[in-house]
Amino acid sequence: MEKTLILRPDAAGITEAAALLRAGRLVAFPTETVYGLGADATNDLAVAGIFAAKGRPRFNPLIAHVSSMEMARGIAHFDARAEALAEAFWPGPLTLVLPSLGAVSDLVTADLPTVALRFPAHPTARALIAAVGRPLAAPSANPSGKVSPTRADHVLAGLSGRIAAVIDDGASAVGVESTILGLFDQITLLRPGGLSVEAIEALVGPLALAQASSLPNAPGQLESHYAPDAPITLNAVTPGPVHIGFGPGPATLNLSPRGDLTEAAANLFHSLREADRLAAGRPITVAPIPETGLGRAINDRLRRAAAPRPGTPE
Ligand code: TXA
Ligand code: MG
Numbered sequence: 001m002e003k004t005l006i007l008r009p010d011a012a013g014i015t016e017a018a019a020l021l022r023a024g025r026l027v028a029f030p031t032e033t034v035y036g037l038g039a040d041a042t043n044d045l046a047v048a049g050i051f052a053a054k055g056r057p058r059f060n061p062l063i064a065h066v067s068s069m070e071m072a073r074g075i076a077h078f079d080a081r082a083e084a085l086a087e088a089f090w091p092g093p094l095t096l097v098l099p100s101l102g103a104v105s106d107l108v109t110a111d112l113p114t115v116a117l118r119f120p121a122h123p124t125a126r127a128l129i130a131a132v133g134r135p136l137a138a139p140s141a142n143p144s145g146k147v148s149p150t151r152a153d154h155v156l157a158g159l160s161g162r163i164a165a166v167i168d169d170g171a172s173a174v175g176v177e178s179t180i181l182g183l184f185d186q187i188t189l190l191r192p193g194g195l196s197v198e199a200i201e202a203l204v205g206p207l208a209l210a211q212a213s214s215l216p217n218a219p220g221q222l223e224s225h226y227a228p229d230a231p232i233t234l235n236a237v238t239p240g241p242v243h244i245g246f247g248p249g250p251a252t253l254n255l256s257p258r259g260d261l262t263e264a265a266a267n268l269f270h271s272l273r274e275a276d277r278l279a280a281g282r283p284i285t286v287a288p289i290p291e292t293g294l295g296r297a298i299n300d301r302l303r304r305a306a307a308p309r310p311g312t313p314e
Contacts, residue, residue: 005165018131025164028141036138061110067129091121093194175266228276232306236285
């Protein structure tokens with residue numbers, strides 16, 4: 001156990017966090033999607049520490065976070081499609097899987113020939129990466145299989161004593177992880193997320209859907225993930241004792257009383273945690289969420305939260 005520092009998102013806090021990261025330590029930091037558990041992506045030992053702290057059962061590929069196009073171009077090959085996507089949507093909640101130039105640890109790429117890159121929009125994330133001067137590997141800052149954190153206190157609830165520090169900069173605005181695109185022969189949707197498929201397709205045309213066999217064995221793609229302890233029923237027309245609502249109507253917690261998907265995404269993970277606490281093991285029901293815009297990412301995370309848990313009898 002180590003004592004986890006809580007740092008402010010000011011110049012002194014960022015300098016201290018950057019020094020810890022350069023020394024190979026783990027620091028959780030805010031992004032516009034969720035809080036990330038950061039390590040120097042060029043340091044094998046530091047990246048290995050991420051898997052240890054999260055208790056991840058396997059080494060899965062991680063996203064490398066950058067603070068400039070210059071840094072990005074030093075890590076991956078950008079073809080014309082990648083340049084156009086970066087120009088339109090970076091910085092922001094979009095991750096691009098591109099041919100790797102071998103600049104990051106093999107633990108980040110899981111030895112794949114490709115690397116996942118994201119240029120976050122959050123000013124604290126950008127300032128931190130720039131201060132470190134190296135890309136940061138950063139999965140969501142939660143123990144493996146648990147709900148992603150959108151606040152510093154969520155990070156501490158799961159990882160206090162296992163990481164050097166967390167930078168506390170309030171709630172994440174987007175609330176679900178980035179959308180991941182593979183720039184293969186076709187542009188392929190690997191994970192729905194904080195940037196809507198509609199916005200991407202308006203720029204590049206229809207996306208290909210990932211074949212299960214072509215995906216790396218990654219936790220964001222495990223069937224049960226983002227899981228609270230209580231059993232969950234989706235698309236519930238009849239609310240149970242602990243009900244997560246969307247739009248008007250009775251609910252224990254409401255993702256967005258006015259039925260706004262952006263607001264619902266921002267509230268999703270905090271609401272799952274709150275519902276889990278209130279349920280104390282009783283079942284949780286969730287109202288239907290439309291499958292458009294950010295609703296796709298919300299439903300994807302909810303389906304994983306509701307899926308049968310590994311190791312639990314059917
Ligand atoms: O919003 C986010 O993306 C957050 C914040 C912290 O930035 N980060 C995040 O990172 O979700 P992470 O490392 O948990 O995402 C890893 C996912 C894997 O589940 C996998 O699907 C995909 O990125 N991935 C990474 N490298 C890949 C590769 N080379 N090929 C295909 N997919 C890859
Ligand atoms: Mg995660």
